[in-house]
Amino acid sequence: MIIYIGSDHRGFTLKEYIKAFLIDAGYSVSDLGNASYEEGDDYPDYIKEVAMKVSKNPEMGRGIVLCGSGVGADVVANKFPRVRCALTGNADQAFDSRNDDDSNMLALGANYLKEENAKKIVMTWLETPFSGEERHRGRIRKIALIEDELSGKRG
Secondary structure (H helix, E strand, O other): OEEEEEEOOOOHHHHHHHHHHHHHOOOEEEEOOOOOOOOOOOHHHHHHHHHHHHHHOOOOEEEEEEEOOOHHHHHHHOOOOOOOEEEOOOHHHHHHHHHOOOOOEEEEEHHHOOHHHHHHHHHHHHHOOOOOOHHHHHHHHHHHHHHHHHHOOOO
C-alpha cells in the first residue's frame, strides 16, 4: 500500500512531520505537494492530486491531506468517486472512520493538531482494519449508489 500525502502552506510543516515518521515506520509515501513552503498556495491544487490517485485505485493506496482547518481538504477529497475521506481530530474518530466507514483518505486540520496527536491519529487510521460488518458494507454500497446516481450511471 502506498500513502499519498498533500497539503498547502498551512499544513506544510505537519505534512513534512507525518511524511518523515511514516517513512521511518516503513511505509511507502508519495508526496504530491506542495514540495516546499509557499505562502498563499491553494489546498485544492494538492488535495486534488491525492484524491485522484486514491479514486483511481482505492484498494492500493490511501491519502492523507492537510490544510489549516482540514475542512477544505475534506471537501475537495470527497468530490472524487470511491473516495471516503474522514476529517478527524482524535484517534477515536480515526478508528471509527476505518472500522465503520472504510475511509481511504484522512483529512487533518493543521491549525488544531500538535505533532504527537497527529501521529497518533495517523497510526490509528493506518492500523485499523475495516470491520466488514454487513451493516457497514451496506452503508458503503448506498454511498456508491449515490455516486452512481450523481454521475449519471443510474437513473
